[in-house]
Amino acid sequence: MIMSSLIKLSLAAAISGIAVGATARADQLDDIKARGKLIVGIKNDYVPFGFLTKDDQLKGFEIDLAKFVAGALVGSEGDIELVPVVASNRIELLNAGRIDLILATLGKNAERAKVLDFTEEYYNMAGVVLMAPKETTISKWEDVRGLKLCGMQGNLYNRALTGTYGAQTVLFTGTADMFKAFQDGRCAGLAFDGPILQQKLSDPEWGKKYKIALDTFNYIPIAGGVRKNEPRFLEAVNKAILAAEAAGILVEAEKAYNMGETEYVAKRAADAKAAGY
Amino acid sequence: MLFSLDFEWLADPLYQDWLLEGLGTTLAITGVGTILMLIIGVVGAAIIHFNIPVAKPLTIIMIDLFRNTPPLVQLLFLYFMLSDLGMSYTDATTGERIPLLSGFACVVISLALYNGSIAIEVIRSGINSVPRQTVEGGISLGYSRAQIFRWIELPIALRLTIPNMTSNVVSLIKTSAQAALVAVTDVMFYATQITLETFLNLEVMIVLWLIYLVITTLVVLLAKQLAKALTIPGFGAGAMK
Numbered sequence: 001m002i003m004s005s006l007i008k009l010s011l012a013a014a015i016s017g018i019a020v021g022a023t024a025r026a027d028q029l030d031d032i033k034a035r036g037k038l039i040v041g042i043k044n045d046y047v048p049f050g051f052l053t054k055d056d057q058l059k060g061f062e063i064d065l066a067k068f069v070a071g072a073l074v075g076s077e078g079d080i081e082l083v084p085v086v087a088s089n090r091i092e093l094l095n096a097g098r099i100d101l102i103l104a105t106l107g108k109n110a111e112r113a114k115v116l117d118f119t120e121e122y123y124n125m126a127g128v129v130l131m132a133p134k135e136t137t138i139s140k141w142e143d144v145r146g147l148k149l150c151g152m153q154g155n156l157y158n159r160a161l162t163g164t165y166g167a168q169t170v171l172f173t174g175t176a177d178m179f180k181a182f183q184d185g186r187c188a189g190l191a192f193d194g195p196i197l198q199q200k201l202s203d204p205e206w207g208k209k210y211k212i213a214l215d216t217f218n219y220i221p222i223a224g225g226v227r228k229n230e231p232r233f234l235e236a237v238n239k240a241i242l243a244a245e246a247a248g249i250l251v252e253a254e255k256a257y258n259m260g261e262t263e264y265v266a267k268r269a270a271d272a273k274a275a276g277y
Numbered sequence: 278m279l280f281s282l283d284f285e286w287l288a289d290p291l292y293q294d295w296l297l298e299g300l301g302t303t304l305a306i307t308g309v310g311t312i313l314m315l316i317i318g319v320v321g322a323a324i325i326h327f328n329i330p331v332a333k334p335l336t337i338i339m340i341d342l343f344r345n346t347p348p349l350v351q352l353l354f355l356y357f358m359l360s361d362l363g364m365s366y367t368d369a370t371t372g373e374r375i376p377l378l379s380g381f382a383c384v385v386i387s388l389a390l391y392n393g394s395i396a397i398e399v400i401r402s403g404i405n406s407v408p409r410q411t412v413e414g415g416i417s418l419g420y421s422r423a424q425i426f427r428w429i430e431l432p433i434a435l436r437l438t439i440p441n442m443t444s445n446v447v448s449l450i451k452t453s454a455q456a457a458l459v460a461v462t463d464v465m466f467y468a469t470q471i472t473l474e475t476f477l478n479l480e481v482m483i484v485l486w487l488i489y490l491v492i493t494t495l496v497v498l499l500a501k502q503l504a505k506a507l508t509i510p511g512f513g514a515g516a517m518k
Contacts (some may be wrong), residue, residue: 154473
């Protein structure tokens with residue numbers, strides 16, 4: 001029984017592999033030009049990268065980039081279809097052919113590189129930050145040695161916390177448990193994604209007692225994602241991203257969406273300009 | 278490669294360390310939990326047997342409370358609720374309020390209470406099946422009630438209930454997997470950690486399954502040996518075959 005279902009499973013895997021291979025053989029860049037629009041997977045719930053404004057407009061750092069890329073590839077910035085995606089479905093949507101390009105805070109890593117091709121990077125996202133009570137004595141990451149830090153299972157930076165900085169992690173499976181345990185005083189600090197903790201501090205009850213004690217030690221490069229084996233399309237997208245950087249689109253977007261003007265984006269813009277894009 | 282299952286992660290020294298460390302924690306939880314469970318079982322059975330005022334109704338309430346509610350609810354109650362109810366102390370060096378019971382303590386206590394409540398009933402059933410004539414023999418030899426309990430009823434009851442108590446210990450080992458939910462780094466916790474890093478859910482869960490199977494099988498074999506060694510000649514003819 002188990003054997004036969006295992007055989008069925010591996011057959012299904014093999015067949016889906018063939019299907020993906022077949023779609024990849026057509027040249028995507030020509031398809032998009034013939035179709036007359038670029039279909040981009042973006043986020044619509046992640047301020048400031050991609051979000052809906054009060055009057056139902058999609059805005060954000062990555063939306064601006066997506067529009068520029070569509071303009072460069074198809075002809076005008078309006079030749080675009082924006083498809084909202086979430087972290088758990090974006091890669092499947094891409095490989096199923098539903099979207100051409102992911103511009104949805106996709107962090108670069110080796111695991112993902114096995115299933116898709118990354119484009120040029122365009123942002124450097126702050127990863128883990130440390131939240132602690134306001135009166136904490138922790139002033140640098142080295143101070144957490146031997147301390148208990150609450151966190152969530154499944155974040156790769158947990159390893160650096162225990163390995164590099166010698167902290168004792170207390171890891172939960174859900175954010176509710178994690179926040180409760182931290183509030184109960186089970187840990188000296190809470191090590192978790194920067195944007196989420198920053199947002200938590202806007203709750204007055206939390207803002208009163210806690211602060212972001214340490215900024216991140218790990219930045220995750222954010223890049224676009226395209227299907228594997230589409231060299232012409234990938235090259236065209238890469239050129240468009242570099243052109244967007246050179247044209248100052250991303251520097252402007254950082255200002256427009258209050259993201260702070262990072263050295264990273266400014267440097268990439270200068271480099272792209274110097275390289276003649 | 279076995280049916281395209283990938284067990285290469287088992288060769289990673291980090292994952293090996295994690296599994297061994299987790300195994301150590303699981304064995305520590307179950308070891309301490311089992312000892313506390315047996316103590317609760319014997320003391321509780323004695324309280325009910327001797328009909329001790331006040332203590333007996335309290336013990337019966339405890340049995341009903343812990344035996345008839347899910348152990349996971351009890352664990353989450355101990356871990357998250359007790360500190361809200363004021364069970365915390367102030368750290369002398371930092372001046373912070375810290376919950377009194379660590380995650381590990383909460384897991385051990387919840388297992389000891391849950392399986393201990395079952396143990397009380399198991400031992401009581403053993404005491405009730407000690408033949409009346411044996412007890413009368415003790416009385417005629419001038420034993421006091423306490424002496425009869427200590428030297429006649431309890432030893433026979435514990436021997437007779439080895440099979441039931443073994444199931445109870447196995448249940449405790451299996452229930453210990455919930456420790457991962459309060460961030461105690463047992464073998465279940467590390468297995469989850471490995472699946473989150475490798476995405477090999479099926480393979481890691483197969484290994485985890487085997488680990489628990491080996492632990493419980495060893496416990497059952499040990500209990501069988503114990504039952505054999507402690508057989509009362511002419512009585513029950515080896516409680517466990």
